[in-house]
Amino acid sequence: MxxxxxxxxxxxxxxxxxxxxxxxxxxxxxxxxxxxxxxxxxxxxxxxxxxxxxxxxxxxxxxxxxxxxxxxxxxxxxxxxxxxxxxxxxxxxxxxxxxxxxxxxxxxxxxxxxxxxxxxxxxxxxxxxxxxxxxxxxxxxxxxxxxxxxxxxxxxxxxxxxxxxxxxxxxxxxxxxxxxxxxxxxxxxxxxxxxxxxxxxQSFTILPHRLQVTGACQRSVSHFNGQPAGKAYADALGIPLEKAPEQFVDHPVGLMIDGEPYVRSPQKINDQGGLDFYSSLLEGMELRILESLDxxxxxxxxxxxxxxxxxxxxxxxxxxxxxxxxxxxxxxxxxxxxxxxxxxxxxxxxxxxxxxxxxxxxxxxxxxxxxx
Known part of the structure; x- marks a missing residue:
């Protein structure tokens, strides 16, 4: 058997x-x-x-x-x-x-x-x-x-x-x-x-872009680096805001612990211009943008x-x-x-x-x- x-x-x-x-x-x-x-x-x-x-x-x-x-x-x-x-x-x-x-x-x-x-x-x-x-x-x-x-x-x-x-x-x-x-x-x-x-x-490389959570409630982040979270994310990648959702899978964010990323995936840009995630983020956390690998x-x-x-x-x-x-x-x-x-x-x-x-x-x- x-x-x-x-x-x-x-x-x-x-x-x-x-x-x-x-x-x-x-x-x-x-x-x-x-x-x-x-x-x-x-x-x-x-x-x-x-x-x-x-x-x-x-x-x-x-x-x-x-x-x-x-x-x-x-x-x-x-x-x-x-x-x-x-x-x-x-x-x-x-x-x-x-x-x-x-x-x-x-x-x-x-x-x-x-x-x-x-x-x-x-x-x-x-x-x-x-x-x-x-x-x-x-x-x-x-x-x-x-x-x-x-x-x-x-x-x-x-x-x-x-x-x-x-x-x-x-x-x-x-x-x-x-x-x-x-x-x-x-x-x-x-x-x-x-x-x-x-x-x-997790199959990602760590990019130099840093995003600090300056406003959050559970799985919704209103601001990164003092800017609306959606815009801050798009600006870090050098793309228009409307193109940001196309990058969510290839470029999630990572909370770094002992040099290892613990991945938080964006779900959508909400009506207030913030980002809703599939996991919680806390105010004060510093995140790195990640790039998908093999x-x-x-x-x-x-x-x-x-x-x-x-x-x-x-x-x-x-x-x-x-x-x-x-x-x-x-x-x-x-x-x-x-x-x-x-x-x-x-x-x-x-x-x-x-x-x-x-x-x-x-x-x-x-x-x-x-x-x-």
């Missing part, structure tokens, strides 16, 4: 049968589902198909997988994809759902659940031994606040992505053991028995470095920004990315996300969990 499976069937029951006929019922099953599948039906049927497993996942803006036996990866839409993990890889683990995020963010019950499962407080968990995975409703703009709370209470690195719905912007869901939740996040903490690494890769070479290099450090690679969970996927389609390099996944020689499962998590909430990035 394979560890990874994908089905193009839009009938959910048939797709789940496809998956179950291909992968084992092991300790953990992670699955990602296109919005062509009813999330509640998909969650229920997947749990019924894998009753011995803890079954987690979310809806997507595109599905990603690689079966090493086939020797090539795939980026597609309208699929259901899944991977099973044995306890020999993920070790002991526990999953919790944090709900009603748009009203308030209360992680205390989830932390208590992790403490009961592992026998130690989350604050005492060694990040060299424990790893977190996070999947979150991608439409409620709660990623930053939740990640901040997790960072305040734990040293564990939570890596993951925001659920999508194929750009319909109608409803995104996370899954746990037969239930589909919106306005919620799925948190999974594991103590892997294999070596593991969290990977962040995402294939950059991603392959990052995974190869992790593989060498771990002495091998057994599996990868990939959270790839939907804007990266769109950019690869626009540049007609999706096939090259798929070939790169095939060269890894390990099963891969992932999805195109509405945002990525790695320390905080970021954009136009691929974050990954890799097991040795």
């Amino acid at each position: 394979n560890l990874v499976a994908a089905s193009p069937l839009v009938d959910t029951a048939s797709a789940v049968r496809d998956i179950r006929n291909t992968i084992d019922d092991q300790a953990l099953v992670v699955f990602f589902a296109s919005s062509c599948h009813d999330p509640h039906i998909a969650a229920r049927l997947m749990k019924e198909a894998f009753p011995r497993s803890t079954v987690v996942g979310c809806t997507t803006a595109g599905e990603i997988w690689c079966d090493p036996l086939a020797g090539v990866g795939k980026m597609a839409s309208n699929h259901l994809v899944a991977m099973s993990f044995s306890e020999e890889i993920v070790g002991p683990f526990h999953a919790e759902v944090v709900g009603q995020l748009s009203q308030s963010i209360d992680i205390a019950p989830a932390l208590a659940g992790f403490e009961q499962a592992f026998g130690i407080p989350v604050a005492a968990m060694d990040p060299d031994e424990y790893l977190g995975m996070i999947l979150i409703d991608g439409l409620i703009c709660s990623e930053e606040a939740l990640m901040e709370k997790l960072g305040d209470t734990s040293d564990i690195l939570f890596v993951g992505g925001s659920a999508g719905d194929d750009f319909k912007l109608q409803g995104t869901y996370v899954f746990l053991d037969g239930q589909a939740y919106n306005d919620a996040a799925l948190l999974l903490v594991m103590k892997p028995k294999r070596k593991f690494q969290a990977i962040k890769t 995402p294939i070479a950059d991603t392959e290099s990052a995974i190869a470095a992790a593989q060498q450090a771990m002495g091998g690679l057994s599996s990868v969970i990939l959270f790839n920004c939907a804007n990266r996927t769109v950019d690869m389609e626009r540049r007609r390099i999706t096939g090259e990315f798929e070939a790169m996944l095939g060269r890894l020689g390990a099963p891969v499962i992932g999805f195109s996300s509405y945002g990525e998590m790695y320390i905080g909430h970021i954009n136009q990035t691929a974050t990954m969990i890799a097991f040795g």
Whole structure:
């Protein structure tokens, strides 16, 4: 039996049968589902198909997988994809759902659940031994606040992505053991028995242009460098304001931390001449304008470095920004990315996300969990 499976069937029951006929019922099953599948039906049927497993996942803006036996990866839409993990890889683990995020963010019950499962407080968990995975409703703009709370209470690195719905912007869901939740996040903490690494890769060079946030409210920036944000951004690139949206994918901005950019992607110029982003920015932050590079070479290099450090690679969970996927389609390099996944020689499962998590909430990035 394979560890990874994908089905193009839009009938959910048939797709789940496809998956179950291909992968084992092991300790953990992670699955990602296109919005062509009813999330509640998909969650229920997947749990019924894998009753011995803890079954987690979310809806997507595109599905990603690689079966090493086939020797090539795939980026597609309208699929259901899944991977099973044995306890020999993920070790002991526990999953919790944090709900009603748009009203308030209360992680205390989830932390208590992790403490009961592992026998130690989350604050005492060694990040060299424990790893977190996070999947979150991608439409409620709660990623930053939740990640901040997790960072305040734990040293564990939570890596993951925001659920999508194929750009319909109608409803995104996370899954746990037969239930589909919106306005919620799925948190999974594991103590892997294999070596593991969290990977962040973004394919940009850093330009000299600096933009200081001089007016902002959550994900909307009114001013950069004392000027209306849209105009300041366009002036930095030397283009007319009306041409600025054409540059958002190729030239996002980056918050620099230890020399590394944490990408914030512009979404639109708002009616006041400011810029709305897909992630929050705070007044006083200094940003650099970035320029897009080759995402294939950059991603392959990052995974190869992790593989060498771990002495091998057994599996990868990939959270790839939907804007990266769109950019690869626009540049007609999706096939090259798929070939790169095939060269890894390990099963891969992932999805195109509405945002990525790695320390905080970021954009136009691929974050990954890799097991040795």
